[in-house]
Amino acid sequence: MTLVPPEVFRKLTRNIETVMRGQSGAIRKLLAAFASGGHVLLEDNPGTGKTTLAKALARSIGARFKRIQFTPDLLPSDILGVSVFDQRDHAFRFHEGPVFTNILLADEINRASPRTQSALLEAMAEGQVSVEGSSHPLADLFFVIATQNPVEFRGTYPLPEAQMDRFAVQCSLGYVVPEEEVAILSAQAQRHPIDTLAPCVTMDDVLAVRRHVFGVRMSDELKRYVVDVVRQTRAANGVQLGASPRASLALMKAAQALALIEGRQFVIPEDVREMAVPVIAHRLIVDPQARFAGVSAVSIVEEILTKVPVPS
């Protein structure tokens, strides 16, 4: 028996929150991206719980979970897999790499070389891997959570724009309030709660939710609002490269997923506005001069949201 979508989200949220305290906003965005079929980039300082969040999500679903620790000497074949000559069959056999999984945690993705980062591109966009001329499809549920540290400049390769664009949502966790931090300390005094985390929904539930997202209704007016907001980023001051139509698409899907989380069958303007910053901001390339003047991609999107008239 499959659960109704809002119930799936409620269960997932409750389960993850037993591990990740005080991060309901980030969890909500993560689930919205997850349900809309997009991938997530978590960017925050070391030790804020990025990896824990990814692991918690994977364990809650009971899906296959693999983790790749990105290092400068990581090669594409380390991710995708490699063909090995089988002495017995006298033929090459493809050994699947860690990308053949349901939930992939790409930890510290910006520490690998751009060549290796690009290996993820096809997998994330097409849901398949091409190695030596043959394509290998990935699982139906394939979800990448990548993390990167913003402060670590030494020995990092910033993600190329194309790669950034493949992530539907980027969000950060931020530091929790002192009370929550105390609670985290108490919870982990004996053992890490993630060790006892049990799956709460099945893979079928999740796939059903994903199908449901496509059925969430969105009026033409709101689609126009999505397009207006995204288009504004291309003309905004201090932006070198605005958001692509892929961003509009991602924003629409994320808004649909959010509506589903809220238990609605249609999208309202608030859904679009809530997802606008996490969906759009990381795709913008801010002019260096504007960046020195204190302008950030987030502030640009927030300003656009206070300019474009919202349908009401």
Add this chain to the structure above:
Amino acid sequence: MTPPPPLIGAALLFWGWQTGFLLVALPAALLLEMARAVEWRLELSSADFNRVADLCALLIVVSGIYLFSTAGGARGAGGPRAITLLVQWMPLLLFPLIASQRYSAAGRAPLTAFFWALRRQAARDPKARPASTDLGYVYFALCVLSASAANRRTLDFYVGLCALAAWALWPWRSRRFSLLWWAPLLVLAAATGYVGHIALHNLQRAVEQTVFDYMFNTGTGDTDPFRSTTWLGHLGNLKLSERTLLRVEPGADVRVPFLLREASYDVYNAPGWFASGAGFTSVPPEADGETWKFVRGARPGSPVTVAAYLNRGRGVLALPPGAFEIDRLAVVGVHRNRLGAVKVEEGLGLVTYTALFGPRGPLDGPPADTDLSMPPREAPLVRRVAGELALEGKSPEDTVAAVEAYFRRGFRYSTWKGERASAETALEEFLARSRAGHCEYFATATVLLLRAAGVPARYAVGYSVQEWSRLEQRYIVRARHGHSWALAYVNGGWRDVDTTPAVWADTEADQGSLFEPLRDLWSWVVFLFSRWRWGGDDMVGRYAAWLLVPLVLLLIWRLYSRRRVGHGAAVPAPAGGSIARPGQDSEFYLIERRLESEGRGRRPWEPASAWIQRVHATELGPIVELHYRYRFDPAGLDPTTRVALKTSATMWLSEHAQPVVDATR
């Protein structure tokens, strides 16, 4: 932030009324307000705005130069006046900018027009859209400021200002409070402002009076016909400026050097000379308005033409001894006193006049008792010297000759004064001990000696005409040519008695600095410009406006040549026409309108849920939910829910019929 309809036009008219430019303001205001009536708009690019802004900047600079060089003459005293005038002209000078904005399709002026840095940035990155602003309220404020610069101290200005301010604030009033609150509060603010400015004015007057009393004994730059503070008793070196004050062209029969007198004084009270009973009487002009006669009828006389700067249009004229008529003097009022001082009022920055003079001038009144008075402190010494010279009983001519001879012997010219015993007066030190001093010592001692001998005498100040300028081909008088001498009443007429050794002129000339030629050249250029400016007709003023015509024509041609003239507002109409907007009849909009009328309106970018949070109307939550379903769910509402939306909205409206001020508490 666009001003309400005819506000800018009204502000322009107000400006024109206050500054007297109503004839200019009327068409300008009409032109600006016409923009509402016409359909077409100009497609002005940033570059066009830059050009218009540059034109305005050029106008301001040219007007500034023009005003500074004309309003104050070369003495620079007109600087404040020039600034005031420039501020008054500002709305006119910036009119092209506001007019371009009004007729532009965008309706806003890009900021690149005003900042070079932004222009450079725009040139580097042509794709970036420059920030723009609406100049409407800025221009409105400028009009009011410029109107205030006219400084018409009437109630009209204040009332007009308050009316305009109220008008400008009207669209921004809080809708939450009724007009009964707004109007009295505004009137109260205006009244407070009025009372406050009067109090401030009184305070300033009181402070000024106090400061004036405190600093009473300070000299001014201009010759004061009532008092002359001398440097008598001043220790150290006397140094005067080499600035050129007068330009003199004497007639052929005038012998150079000669003296030009500004004023004479009769009472000595160390260290100053004072004019007693020297009230001024007005002199009526002749029919041509530029000739002023001090005696009736025509007399033969020698002419001297003098060009002098006037400080704020008034001053004391430097006249040759025995002047009886002044020609070509373009001033409104001329006044004279019994001591021969002639002052003028309301002249231009530079006056050039020809004085006719002969022996026995009518300007100096007959001698009075004060012309024989002796200051008590100096009297014993002066009497003693007079005794030594055996002046008693001599005829006035002999007395004058003896005094002149006395100063020729054993006295020398010096601008340096060393120390002096505290007990002795400056004059004692000069007569009895050092026998060296500058012209003021000689003149004062001469006057007192003549008086001791019974000859009425006065102390005169003015200039000595002695330096021929090869550059200008005329005599020039510098500030250091300032001189003082004595007037003696001999044989029924006043005579100049200058006992200062003639070497003084050379001594003064030695003080000239190395830069003197350069200064002279500059001074001459300024003089030529001033003369051209004040030389009868206002050439620059008349033609400067015409210089604008080709500039404006050029601008218009440039706009038209590129087919920049478009029609209608070019703001891209939102392509919303093609998009279905279901649910426009939702009753929620009535609620929105109600709240807006109370000043709690929704901002265009604000989603409904955030808005009801902000205006503390969270009870609207369920209605918003229904409304959202009605509006954004393509599936629409079933009839029952549609009725529920209508009922709940109507209920809310009926519950909040009264002002919602209470609901916020």
